[in-house]
Amino acid sequence: MSHALALSGLAVILVGFLLRLQPLLVVAVAAAVTGLTGGMGPVEILAAFGKAFNTNRFVTVVYVVLPLIGLIERNGLQERARAVVAGMRGLSLGRLLAAYMLLRQISAGLGLVQVAGHPQTVRPLLAPMAETAADPDDTMPPPEREQVRALAAATDNIALFFGEDVFIAIGSILLMKGFLDQYGIVLEPLALSVWAIPTAICAFLIHGARLMWMDRRRAARSPSPFVLSEVEGRAPGESLEARASTGSARTGEGNRG
Structure with a gap:
């Protein structure tokens, strides 16, 4: 019976993917469920996660x-x-x-x-x-x-x-x-x-x-x-800001005239 319960992690993965949940979270929860139903304690599960991460650290x-x-x-x-x-x-x-x-x-x-x-x-x-x-x-x-x-x-x-x-x-x-x-x-x-x-x-x-x-x-x-x-009526290399200020100055001179 315990061996059958250990397969419950597969059901967690199936449900999680069907609901389109975050894949990494689904896999982590499935691994935890598999460990708990297989007779492992929380500390042992955490140690297994750490060992897997350390073994494949070049990937992660x-x-x-x-x-x-x-x-x-x-x-x-x-x-x-x-x-x-x-x-x-x-x-x-x-x-x-x-x-x-x-x-x-x-x-x-x-x-x-x-x-x-x-x-x-x-x-x-x-x-x-x-x-x-x-x-x-x-x-x-x-x-x-x-x-x-x-x-x-x-x-x-x-x-x-x-x-x-x-x-x-x-x-x-x-x-x-x-x-x-x-x-x-x-x-x-x-x-x-x-x-x-x-x-x-x-x-x-x-x-x-x-x-x-x-x-x-x-x-x-x-x-x-x-x-x-x-096209824009300005000299090559002249910025738009400089052109705008020049136009404003000319407009002001025209108004004063």
């Missing part, structure tokens, strides 16, 4: 960093990232993402996979920097802004996917070695990682060319500042 360590990233963002991390990019003249969206892709591939090839990523660098740093590089005046429409963010995330994915295989101790290399060993094909991890280098280079060249092409498209769509100046 990013969740420990998330509160820190959120705190830094709240104190102006994204604004500071935008300010840094705004001060770099000649830095385009394509050049920024290409430079990030190169650094990401090199770090992944050295085994530093968790140094960067979507929660660590893309959302708090790369995405706002890419938005500023694409639109320094902050006039980009929301759909285009989402495309820039997606491109930043895709750049990180591509760099990591093709860069991590260069490192011999990465899981994908070990998986390929184990799969080939089953069929009598003996290959050392170093041989697999060496042949991953040309693939990583090709990925960088292809995606880098795509980024440069997107830069050209954006430049072709953006009107010249001289054209905008003529």
